[in-house]
Amino acid sequence: MSLATDRSSLIRINKEIGDMRAKEAAEVKRSAEAQKKMFAAQASATKASSASSRASYASAAERESKNMIAAQSNQSRYSDQVASKSKEAARLQERIVNEEERERKSTQAVDEKRRRDDATRQRADVEREKKAAVARQKVDRVLQQRISDLEAQLAEQLKASADATPSFSLSPPEGEQAVYDVFISHAWEDKAEFVDEFAQKARDAGLRVWYDRFSLRWGDSLRQGIDAGLRGSYFGVAVLSPNFFAKEWTNYELDGLIERALDGSGRLLPIWHRLTKDDVRKYAPSLAGRLALNTSLLSADDIVAELVTLRDSYRDSSEA
Structure with missing residues (x-):
């Protein structure tokens, strides 16, 4: 009962x-x-x-x-x-x-x-969190080491590439007293997302940058300005993207950069923006095998730092 x-x-x-x-x-x-x-x-x-x-x-x-x-x-x-x-x-x-x-x-x-049970559960939670923290720290250390290794490899490749680049003489563009370190070729649609920031940071780092917003003035001939910038720049940076390959002017600039790279009078430095290697093969097969920096892996600051390193290495090799 x-x-x-x-x-x-x-x-x-x-x-x-x-x-x-x-x-x-x-x-x-x-x-x-x-x-x-x-x-x-x-x-x-x-x-x-x-x-x-x-x-x-x-x-x-x-x-x-x-x-x-x-x-x-x-x-x-x-x-x-x-x-x-x-x-x-x-x-x-x-x-x-x-x-x-x-x-x-x-x-x-x-x-x-x-x-x-509550005490056991709390101890298990604490132990699980400790193990998770240790695992995260281990993954962070591995990732950091991989990043450091990749950065070192990239710097080494850039330096070796710069050392192997034949020297070439440049003439300052009309109205300028010095040559440019870099000419930036890009699509207008990519300015806000990446190119404006990259160009400004490159300028802030002490690089002389040919960039349409910096170098062209009201009434200037676009084609003549681009040609002068191409002739008067050590390096030609092409920010390759789906927008880039869809534009007539960017393809004109790319042709000029490739021509200068082939005859030894310039150096093409590609940056992949919102592109995979398969995309590059589809748009420009000849560029798929060229070493490029990728905006999905590197920030504008990282790319500017590599560009400064390459400029300094090239100057040192040229002076030597």
């Missing part, structure tokens, strides 16, 4: 015990009254002067005696019932106490297990 059922049964039995005790008390009172009346009738019978009076009192005494005996019998029966119900109530009370204790211990065990 459930604890709730036992509690309900105990309440009912205690009520029954109360009712029976009230009935027992009533029978005690009835027995006492009958005994009192019996004693009074017996006393009157001894004092009666006539036989008929004595007989009448004796009959009354006998009747009250029977009432007393009946009341005492009822009292005894109620007393036995109270005792029986009290034992039943005691057993229920003991069972309820035991069940409540069992539930208390069970709840306590559940709470304790929950606390242990």
